[in-house]
Amino acid sequence: MRRFTRVLFAVALVLALGTVAFAAPKIGIMTGTVSQGEEEYRAGEEMVAKYGADRVIHVTYPDKFMDEQETTISQVMAMASDPEVKAIVICQGVPGTAAAIDKVREVRDDILFLIGTVHEEPYMMAGKADLLFEIDQPARGTSIVEKAKEMGAKTFIHYSFPRHMSYPLLAKRREIMEETCKKIGLEFVFVNAPDPTGEGGVAGSQQFILEDAPRQVEKYGPDTAFFSTNCSMQEPLIKSVVKTKAIYPEQCCPSPFHALPNALGLKVENKGDVPYILKAIEEKVAELGMQGRIATWTAPITMNFIRAGAEYAMDFANGKFEDKKDIQRAKFTLEKVAGAIRIRAFDDEKAPNFLMVVGESIIFGKK
Amino acid sequence: MRLLQKNIVPIVFIVLCTIGFHYSGLSWMFFANDLMTRLARNSFLVISLIIPVLAGMGLNFGIVLGAMAGQFAAFITVVYNLTGITGFFLACVLSIPFAVLFGWLTGILFNKAKGKEMITGLILGFFANGLYQLVCLIFIGWIIPISNKALLLPSGIGFVNTLDLKIWQYAIDKFYVFKLKGITTPLLKYLNNINFPVLTLIIVALLCTAVYLLFRTKLGQDFRAVGQNRHIAEVAGIKVDRVRIIAVIFSTVLAAWGQLIFLQNIGNVQVYGSHVQVGTFAVAALLIGGASVSKATIGQALLGTVLFHALFIVSPLAGKNIMGSAQVGEYFRVFVAYGVIGIALALHAWQRLTKKE
Numbered sequence: 001m002r003r004f005t006r007v008l009f010a011v012a013l014v015l016a017l018g019t020v021a022f023a024a025p026k027i028g029i030m031t032g033t034v035s036q037g038e039e040e041y042r043a044g045e046e047m048v049a050k051y052g053a054d055r056v057i058h059v060t061y062p063d064k065f066m067d068e069q070e071t072t073i074s075q076v077m078a079m080a081s082d083p084e085v086k087a088i089v090i091c092q093g094v095p096g097t098a099a100a101i102d103k104v105r106e107v108r109d110d111i112l113f114l115i116g117t118v119h120e121e122p123y124m125m126a127g128k129a130d131l132l133f134e135i136d137q138p139a140r141g142t143s144i145v146e147k148a149k150e151m152g153a154k155t156f157i158h159y160s161f162p163r164h165m166s167y168p169l170l171a172k173r174r175e176i177m178e179e180t181c182k183k184i185g186l187e188f189v190f191v192n193a194p195d196p197t198g199e200g201g202v203a204g205s206q207q208f209i210l211e212d213a214p215r216q217v218e219k220y221g222p223d224t225a226f227f228s229t230n231c232s233m234q235e236p237l238i239k240s241v242v243k244t245k246a247i248y249p250e251q252c253c254p255s256p257f258h259a260l261p262n263a264l265g266l267k268v269e270n271k272g273d274v275p276y277i278l279k280a281i282e283e284k285v286a287e288l289g290m291q292g293r294i295a296t297w298t299a300p301i302t303m304n305f306i307r308a309g310a311e312y313a314m315d316f317a318n319g320k321f322e323d324k325k326d327i328q329r330a331k332f333t334l335e336k337v338a339g340a341i342r343i344r345a346f347d348d349e350k351a352p353n354f355l356m357v358v359g360e361s362i363i364f365g366k367k
Numbered sequence: 368m369r370l371l372q373k374n375i376v377p378i379v380f381i382v383l384c385t386i387g388f389h390y391s392g393l394s395w396m397f398f399a400n401d402l403m404t405r406l407a408r409n410s411f412l413v414i415s416l417i418i419p420v421l422a423g424m425g426l427n428f429g430i431v432l433g434a435m436a437g438q439f440a441a442f443i444t445v446v447y448n449l450t451g452i453t454g455f456f457l458a459c460v461l462s463i464p465f466a467v468l469f470g471w472l473t474g475i476l477f478n479k480a481k482g483k484e485m486i487t488g489l490i491l492g493f494f495a496n497g498l499y500q501l502v503c504l505i506f507i508g509w510i511i512p513i514s515n516k517a518l519l520l521p522s523g524i525g526f527v528n529t530l531d532l533k534i535w536q537y538a539i540d541k542f543y544v545f546k547l548k549g550i551t552t553p554l555l556k557y558l559n560n561i562n563f564p565v566l567t568l569i570i571v572a573l574l575c576t577a578v579y580l581l582f583r584t585k586l587g588q589d590f591r592a593v594g595q596n597r598h599i600a601e602v603a604g605i606k607v608d609r610v611r612i613i614a615v616i617f618s619t620v621l622a623a624w625g626q627l628i629f630l631q632n633i634g635n636v637q638v639y640g641s642h643v644q645v646g647t648f649a650v651a652a653l654l655i656g657g658a659s660v661s662k663a664t665i666g667q668a669l670l671g672t673v674l675f676h677a678l679f680i681v682s683p684l685a686g687k688n689i690m691g692s693a694q695v696g697e698y699f700r701v702f703v704a705y706g707v708i709g710i711a712l713a714l715h716a717w718q719r720l721t722k723k724e
Contacts, residue, residue: 031693041693059684060683060696062700062701063701067640067647069640074401074680078683078684099634099635121527121528166526167528171521199493
């Protein structure tokens with residue numbers, strides 16, 4: 001009888017410990033709402049569906065993230081206050097992320113932070129977060145301009161505003177674009193547009209693009225390539241480009257799902273079906289007579305940041321590996337979801353955990 | 368009934384916060400600590416609004432300029448690497464000349480636009496932001512040389528968008544942290560485990576006392592007299608324009624310090640964004656505390672800060688849990704938070720009407 005009690009006790013103990021040890025670890029995902037960028041939000045939802053609502057906490061940062069950094073901080077803190085949350089993926093890393101990471105680290109230093117699309121100063125962020133994914137903006141400085149030339153552009157118009165030009169990577173990209181234009185014989189024109197987080201809001205800057213792009217075509221002719229650094233400007237920009245038969249080499253955040261379907265009036269039912277959307281855009285572009293004038297990347301890159309980020313985070317939470325900055329694994333995970341991409345570190349010595357990605361390009365209707 | 372009518376705005380907010388807290392599913396400890404942090408970092412800014420209100424200039428949206436002054440001082444300490452609590456207090460001292468200059472200019476402008484100070488202040492904030500960007504993005508590194516290239520954009524002109532303030536982060540917040548433990552008294556036991564940033568709270572308390580005492584001096588009485596009726600004050604021999612300028616300068620200097628306290632808690636400065644929201648949020652907090660454009664007390668400022676931030680802590684998660692979707696939660700939060708600020712203004716108008724009757 002005594003032996004039986006002992007066995008029973010041992011079994012109970014194992015069970016009790018087991019439940020504690022195997023209480024399913026969670027990850028947190030923070031994205032914008034659909035009004036800032038639909039792709040990230042949908043990718044976040046997709047992760048909740050994939051791993052289950054009990055394993056993934058999905059929250060959003062404020063639409064007015066520039067003004068409400070304290071809310072961003074509180075949201076991240078609230079996720080970290082759940083002891084089962086072992087990793088947090090933030091995409092995009094809007095201003096306030098650095099402060100939020102600091103605040104969390106003060107109470108919990110075991111949490112993994114993975115940031116996609118970094119808004120704040122890269123070296124500082126590389127020191128704060130464990131892993132960072134970013135579109136290779138400096139490399140795009142050459143690739144976009146070269147692509148524009150290939151598409152027949154003689155002039156390259158770059159829309160942006162002071163706040164974006166204070167982002168080190170975007171400022172650098174602009175410089176590289178200007179140099180590349182000079183080198184390969186394009187005229188580079190910088191046009192200042194109203195900041196969508198300013199007084200006029202998103203509507204104000206969209207209206208500006210709708211009015212200004214045709215003006216520029218009148219001035220420089222239809223062989224003008226248009227590029228803007230801001231997400232909310234892409235849709236009006238594509239509409240204007242189609243109207244004036246100008247050239248559109250790439251979005252700010254290249255993806256077949258970003259702004260293109262809406263601007264071209266395509267219906268997207270499944271935000272993950274890449275071959276379908278590429279085909280639909282191809283057909284529409286031909287119908288509009290814009291062959292060879294519109295291009296993008298074949299992979300929706302920010303969605304893939306979240307997919308890869310969530311997978312990496314989940315593996316970490318499940319205890320599959322311990323090193324938070326496992327760069328090889330991160331590269332492998334990103335390649336697995338995004339396919340043919342090129343990855344390099346922002347700075348091999350000082351920021352090896354800051355990974356920058358260039359995707360594959362597609363020019364629609366190109367013979 | 369009178370009491371209810373008089374305090375309807377804070378009461379509405381207390382009810383909303385309680386409901387929100389219930390649905391947010393946050394633990395009391397997280398909520399209380401977050402609220403304490405936010406109270407410590409924001410109350411100074413809100414209190415800086417009181418003097419212009421009492422001087423009859425309404426809610427001073429111009430404190431955005433004060434925040435800019437604070438940030439200029441912060442940049443200087445970063446460039447010269449002035450660390451720790453000395454660095455922080457030096458930043459406070461360095462912010463004074465900027466803030467006095469900005470406050471003086473704002474005051475002159477307000478005197479030209481008597482009766483429309485609020486809208487003038489709001490627009491002035493936008494205008495000043497343009498100038499501020501010009502200085503930080505174009506003049507820095509070009510006209511104003513900076514030795515530390517890590518602070519500049521790759522082209523060597525203009526600050527990067529985020530500057531780390533590690534050098535004096537928590538200079539006063541963590542100077543002495545007090546934590547209650549082991550209290551068993553029924554109601555007070557909820558105070559266990561909350562981190563009190565003692566020095567910050569002392570500084571806020573000192574400010575409250577200073578404002579209180581100020582209104583018992585000759586200058587303070589002048590503020591009030593001007594606030595009640597400009598013409599009578601003028602007849603009584605008070606130099607109205609001068610008094611109004613002094614009120615704005617006080618407010619701007621306090622806002623500069625308030626912004627520095629805010630930044631030392633956050634730990635980095637968004638060069639192009641940290642100051643933008645200061646005016647509207649501080650004004651909203653003050654209104655929620657039950658203040659109006661013509662009457663405000665220290666108690667209302669503190670209560671308003673607590674309620675405004677309590678709502679901002681609970682509303683995103685409450686919205687998410689009630690609506691069952693993360694982004695609807697965000698829209699819900701924006702709707703509730705800004706909606707009630709609108710209601711607060713409407714309720715004030717209603718109160719004034721009933722008072723007249």
